[in-house]
Amino acid sequence: MSLVKKLYKSFNLNSGGSFTLDIPQWEIPDSGITVVSGPSGSGKTTLFKILIGLEECKGMSWVHDGEDLSLLPVEKRRLGVVFQGENLFPHMSAAENILFSAQARGVSKHEAQKKINNLVEQLKLKSCIDSNTSVLSGGEYQRVSLARALVGAPRVLLLDEPFSALDTDTRKGARELVKDIVQLYNIPTLLITHDDEDTFALADTVVKINQGRIQ
Amino acid sequence: MKRLLTLLLILFLIYPFIILLSHGYQLSLPDMDRLLVVGAWSVIQSALSASLSIGFGVVGCLGLFSLRSKLVLKGSQLALMLPSFIPTLFVVLSYINVLDFLGASLFGLHSVIICHVLVSCGLVAVLLHQQVSHKLGNYCEIGLVSGAGRFIFFRKVFLPLMKIELLALWFFVFSMCFSSFTVPQILGGRTPLSLDVLIYENIKIYSDMGKALGVVVVQFLCVLTLVLLFKKPKVKAKPSHKSMKILSFRPGLFVGLFLTAVIIFGDFFGVLTGFVKLYNSQIDRELLLGFCVNTAFISLMSGLLSLLLLMITAFVCESRRVSQLMMAFIAPSGVLVGFSLLLGAEFLAPEWRVILGFLMINTSVLYRMGMYSYLQLIRPQLVLARVASAGVGLTFFRVIFPQVFTKALHLSAIASFWAAGEYTVSTVVSESDFTLALWVKSLMASYRLPEATAASWAMIFIGFLCYLFFQGASSVFSKKTL
Numbered sequence: 001m002s003l004v005k006k007l008y009k010s011f012n013l014n015s016g017g018s019f020t021l022d023i024p025q026w027e028i029p030d031s032g033i034t035v036v037s038g039p040s041g042s043g044k045t046t047l048f049k050i051l052i053g054l055e056e057c058k059g060m061s062w063v064h065d066g067e068d069l070s071l072l073p074v075e076k077r078r079l080g081v082v083f084q085g086e087n088l089f090p091h092m093s094a095a096e097n098i099l100f101s102a103q104a105r106g107v108s109k110h111e112a113q114k115k116i117n118n119l120v121e122q123l124k125l126k127s128c129i130d131s132n133t134s135v136l137s138g139g140e141y142q143r144v145s146l147a148r149a150l151v152g153a154p155r156v157l158l159l160d161e162p163f164s165a166l167d168t169d170t171r172k173g174a175r176e177l178v179k180d181i182v183q184l185y186n187i188p189t190l191l192i193t194h195d196d197e198d199t200f201a202l203a204d205t206v207v208k209i210n211q212g213r214i215q
Numbered sequence: 216m217k218r219l220l221t222l223l224l225i226l227f228l229i230y231p232f233i234i235l236l237s238h239g240y241q242l243s244l245p246d247m248d249r250l251l252v253v254g255a256w257s258v259i260q261s262a263l264s265a266s267l268s269i270g271f272g273v274v275g276c277l278g279l280f281s282l283r284s285k286l287v288l289k290g291s292q293l294a295l296m297l298p299s300f301i302p303t304l305f306v307v308l309s310y311i312n313v314l315d316f317l318g319a320s321l322f323g324l325h326s327v328i329i330c331h332v333l334v335s336c337g338l339v340a341v342l343l344h345q346q347v348s349h350k351l352g353n354y355c356e357i358g359l360v361s362g363a364g365r366f367i368f369f370r371k372v373f374l375p376l377m378k379i380e381l382l383a384l385w386f387f388v389f390s391m392c393f394s395s396f397t398v399p400q401i402l403g404g405r406t407p408l409s410l411d412v413l414i415y416e417n418i419k420i421y422s423d424m425g426k427a428l429g430v431v432v433v434q435f436l437c438v439l440t441l442v443l444l445f446k447k448p449k450v451k452a453k454p455s456h457k458s459m460k461i462l463s464f465r466p467g468l469f470v471g472l473f474l475t476a477v478i479i480f481g482d483f484f485g486v487l488t489g490f491v492k493l494y495n496s497q498i499d500r501e502l503l504l505g506f507c508v509n510t511a512f513i514s515l516m517s518g519l520l521s522l523l524l525l526m527i528t529a530f531v532c533e534s535r536r537v538s539q540l541m542m543a544f545i546a547p548s549g550v551l552v553g554f555s556l557l558l559g560a561e562f563l564a565p566e567w568r569v570i571l572g573f574l575m576i577n578t579s580v581l582y583r584m585g586m587y588s589y590l591q592l593i594r595p596q597l598v599l600a601r602v603a604s605a606g607v608g609l610t611f612f613r614v615i616f617p618q619v620f621t622k623a624l625h626l627s628a629i630a631s632f633w634a635a636g637e638y639t640v641s642t643v644v645s646e647s648d649f650t651l652a653l654w655v656k657s658l659m660a661s662y663r664l665p666e667a668t669a670a671s672w673a674m675i676f677i678g679f680l681c682y683l684f685f686q687g688a689s690s691v692f693s694k695k696t697l
Contacts, residue, residue, distance in 0.1 A: 052360055074359040075461070081360040086353045091375045100371060104363035152362060 002028045002064035002156070002188070007050060009057050021046050021212040028156075032204030033182055033189045037196070043212040044192045045084075048160050051190070053077055064155055078105070080154030080187070084161040087145035088133040094144040095129045098151050105152035112151065119147040122181060139170040143177065150185060157182065157189040163198060175201045217607055221531040224524070225540070230575060231547045231555035235431060238558055242432065243425030245417075250430065253406065253413045260324060260399070260408045261392035264331035268388045269381060271332060271470065272339025277369075278468025279344045280459045292344070295337030295471045298478050301675065302636020303397040304652055306334055308671050309481030310402075312664060316484060322404035330398045333474055335388050340471050346380045347373070348459060355461050368461050390441040394434065394548045396639045401656065410434040411550040415643060418554060431551055442545050482668060489669030499666065502654065507673060509566060510635055510651045514681040516570050518631030522685075524578045525586055525623040530611050532582075532590055542587060544579040552576055553643025565645040572640035577633065581626045589622045621693040628685035635678030651677070 007023040021043040028034055038044050049055040051062065053074035062069045069077050088097045095116060102112035120129050123143045128136055136144060142162060149157060162178070163171045179202055182189045191202060199206055208215045226233070275295060282288040298306050310330050314321050354376065358368045374381075392409075399408040400415065407413045410430055417427035493499045532538040547555075552572040560568055593615065600610045638652040648654045651674040658667035 052356075054356060054359070075362045075364075077360075078362065079360055081357075083353070083356065087357060089354055089357070089372055089376070092371075100363070101361040104358070104361040104367060106362075148357075148361070 001030055002062065002069075004028065004051075005061045005063075007047070007057060007060045009046065009050060009055070019043070019046075019212060021050075023047070023214050026207070026214055028188065028190065029205050030188050031186060033179070033191055033202045034205040034207060035191045035193060035199045035203035036207045036209055037193050037199050038209035039194060042209045044194070044209055045160065046212075047209065048158060048190075048192050052079060052081055052158060069155075075104075078152065078155050080149035080152065080157040082142075082145045082149050082157075082159045082162045084164060088136075088141065088148065090133055093130050093132055094125065094136065094140075094147075097133060097144060098147050101148045102151045107152065115151050116147075119150060122184065123147050123177065137170075138166045139174060142166060142174055146178070146181065150181070150187075154187060157187045159189065159191045161193055161195075162191070163193075163195070171197075178202065217531055220527055221534070221537055224527055224531060224537075227524075228544060228546075228575060228578065230559070231552045234555040234559035235428065235551070238424075238428065241425045242428045243423075245413075245426045245429035245433065250413070250433065253408075253410060254433075256324070256406055257393055257409045260327055260331075261389045261395075263324075264328045264335070264392040265385045265389040267328065267332045268335040268339050269385050271336035271474070272343055272384070273381075274464070274467040275336060275340030275471030276343040276347060276467070277462055277464035278466065278471055279340060280347075281463035281465040281468060291468060291472065292341045294475050295340050297337070297475050298334050299338040302633070302638065302652065302678070303334060303395075304401075304636055304638050304655055305482060305671050305675060306330060306478050307398055307401050308655065308659060308664075308667055309478045309484075311481075311659065312484035312668060313477060313481040315664060322402055324403075324408060326402040327399050327408050330402060331388075331392045331395065333478060334398070335391060337471055337475060339384055339388060343377075343380065343384060347377060347462065350380070351376060351462075352459065355459050359461050363461065365461060365464070373462065386441055386444055390438060393441065394438055396548070396550055400642075401659065410437070411548055411639075414550045414554065418557070418643065424558070427554060431554060434548065435551065438548070439545060482671065484668060485665030486668045486672055489665030489667070492663075492666050493669055502648075503651075503670065503673065506649065506651045506654050506670075507677060509649050510674060511677050511681065513566055513569055513573075513637065513650060514631045514635040514678055515684070516566075517573050517634030517637075518627040518681055518685050520570065520574055521578065521581060521630035522623050522627040524574060525581060525626055526616070526620070528578070528582055528586060529590060529615050529619045529623065532586075538587065538590065541579055541582045546576045546579050549576060549639025550643055553640040556640070556644050565641070565649055568644040569637055569641050569650070570634070572644065573630075573634050573637050576640070577630060581630055584629070585622055585626050586619070589619060593618055621689050624685050624689035624692060628682045628689065631681035631685055632678040635674055635681060 004023060004026040007021065007026070010018060010020040012018050036044055036047065046055060050057045050060070053070075053072070057070070060070050088094070089100065092100065098116050098119065099112055102115060103109075107115065120126055123146060125140070125143055125147060128140045128144070133141065133144065142165075145162075159178070163174050166174055175198065191198065193199065279288060279291060279295075282291060307330055310326070310333065311321060314326070351373065354372055355368075358372055363372075394411055395409050396411040396415070399412050403409075403412060407416060410433065414427050414430045414434065417423050417430060493503055528541060532541060549572070552575050553568075556563075556568040556572050560571070563571070596614055597610060600614050605613070636652055637650070638656065641650050641653050642656070645653070648657050651670055655667050655671045655674065658664075658670060
């Protein structure tokens with residue numbers, strides 16, 4: 001179980017008024033997929049960015065496996081992240097993108113290649129692994145993003161609306177793949193979404209967020 | 216009315232080309248051997264200046280990413296851009312003062328390159344900082360959460376993804392240095408290190424207008440080629456400041472700020488002695504007073520006429536074609552404009568020639584600097600006005616004018632500051648000194664450096680006063696319209 005405490009952030013909105021994200025305590029299960037769902041403007045993305053470390057949140061703590069991740073800089077948190085928008089470097093091939101993440105985490109070239117081979121098989125990337133990211137289809141792009149997030153042996157996998165850019169058919173397959181991969185790697189996963197279908201299909205635990213508060 | 220104004224505006228901007236074309240019969244082939252030598256030196260000088268500026272600019276840009284406070288970032292950006300904002304003559308004088316203090320050799324290729332780097336590297340740092348923030352914001356987040364270090368990210372992501380922008384900036388600085396006049400003219404030594412200096416020599420030393428015209432054609436074709444090669448990078452994605460720390464390199468900021476500090480520091484050398492010397496000499500005192508009046512006149516009139524021209528562009532630029540033309544217009548170099556005014560406006564007093572020359576060069580620059588984006592913002596309102604059947608006059612006076620005038624005043628303030636230090640056109644159109652900038656050059660040439668420094672501060676002071684005048688008017692007007 002990882003424990004988030006005193007997550008409090010208040011800021012002014014461009015449209016006037018203010019927004020407060022206030023989570024005094026939150027237990028995240030150590031396995032399976034925890035879906036954080038809520039409407040637009042409920043604070044999902046802010047929560048996501050705070051957990052990754054891209055947004056500052058003074059006074060909070062996130063203890064995972066006895067270590068307070070909030071005290072670590074972003075690059076040392078060892079999280080696997082799939083963002084909502086761009087996830088891959090456009091000037092690299094799919095393989096180079098995955099290799100980049102492995103190298104960044106200090107994985108040796110030999111070990112990285114072994115991991116990439118496994119991921120290629122598990123995520124069905126054989127046909128596109130050497131392609132430039134600009135020619136990948138939506139589904140392929142998402143699978144490569146997932147591979148990139150997994151290659152560095154992350155503590156926790158964080159996915160921000162990972163299926164929002166996919167069409168309905170691809171989305172169904174992508175959900176199944178994510179579920180399988182999370183089970184296979186046994187990584188605690190946080191999935192941020194506003195889509196109820198994602199929640200029904202994937203959630204082991206559901207956390208509802210509304211107006212900056214977990215319900 | 217609108218068409219007539221558009222036509223007049225375009226004719227005004229292309230006036231130098233019209234005059235030079237109408238004197239085409241005078242054109243004679245330049246001395247090819249000399250042209251090749253000067254051309255080669257110009258390319259070497261510009262390439263080295265551009266490469267070093269980009270190098271220092273990248274370092275400065277990484278330094279800017281180490282700043283967290285928006286206020287400090289803004290202040291640092293202003294400090295870095297200062298050398299490219301103040302008159303080049305001021306930078307050159309500061310450089311001469313510092314080198315004189317150090318007892319180092321003054322003239323030659325190295326001095327021209329160093330001065331160009333001093334002028335442009337801060338600008339490169341700020342421009343690159345904006346482009347990197349826009350383009351790499353998302354990728355920096357990916358790099359950070361992937362655990363990538365600064366070096367690996369710089370090598371594998373920054374350089375490959377920013378190479379087009381870096382190349383475009385390189386071309387930008389190269390073309391600036393290639394058509395530079397003030398720096399190579401003062402610091403270049405015997406061999407002209409830019410084609411503009413060769414044009415100037417043909418006009419002023421050899422009085423050979425035909426050959427000067429020949430070099431003008433070559434120079435213009437070169438600049439045109441460079442501009443066409445220059446590819447404007449696309450801007451996309453929203454920056455996320457926190458994630459940019461992967462690129463932060465604080466020592467880089469100190470390098471950039473150190474170069475600015477050198478320029479400011481250099482311009483304090485002997486300034487008091489200079490003022491005392493100028494005050495004690497009655498001739499110098501009278502000259503100073505006369506040149507101050509002329510400089511203030513040029514500065515104020517340039518500001519006022521810039522305001523008028525900017526409002527005319529606001530009036531006519533509702534048409535997308537005119538707007539595109541203003542954005543794409545390549546302003547001719549100062550020497551070329553001065554040359555055209557020498558050929559086609561002999562009847563005007565030198566002060567007016569300088570003012571007109573300044574406007575021909577800078578109107579499109581000012582438009583691109585701020586007017587364009589502002590007019591883009593109100594474009595939907597213009598469509599709304601048209602749909603509501605509002606006439607041209609009503610749209611201008613009720614929609615455009617109240618919203619654009621403050622911005623135009625602000626841009627005119629900048630124009631008036633620049634005009635106070637105008638040197639290139641002045642030196643071509645006049646035989647004798649009549650502004651502070653020209654006098655500063657003469658004082659430098661006669662190695663009266665303290666007096667030159669004092670006069671250059673007077674020039675900056677007058678420019679600043681005129682700037683405040685327009686800026687004050689801008690804030691008064693903005694309060695009235697609120």
